[in-house]
Amino acid sequence: MNCPYCGSNDSRVMDSREVNEGIRRRRQCLDCESRFTTYERIQPVSLFVIKKDSRREVFDRQKVLDGIRKACEKRPLPADTVDRLADDVEAEVYGMGRAEISSRVVGDMVMRRLKELDHIAYIRFASVYREFADITALKEEVDTLLDSEAQVTTPAAQLPLLPDEELEVVVGKRGRRRK
């Protein structure tokens, strides 16, 4: 079991728990101290993801991880958030015990989690995943999000045009007010 960061094969198990029909272990590399996760489970017959164009491809955790990582880029999230999110989605995917799963279902699993975690990351992910046809569809999604947590209206269509810092201020304020 090599560390995904430095390649060392010395790691210690920090935590292990049963998830669905497997065991999830959090490990820490003894060389570089990076943390990563491993799963031990019975491998079902390959799980296929059915894409929008009906093509099938083998489910790949890495792809989920890449999508989440991209959405969370430069967001103020704890370092292992992205990995844990991918772990959770993977566990849920396999936990369904199906041989095939729609890419839409996988995307929704990611979005549900991102929505609770970070709204900017959520919108970024949703805009790629749902392939919003135009700015109106994107605006509707942003509006829904804002309506759910604040009465103050901001011209949502302008949100993506603001620099990151201002976006954070806007979203950050709302987040605090809510609590």
Ligand SMILES: [Zn+2]
């Ligand atoms: Zn390492």
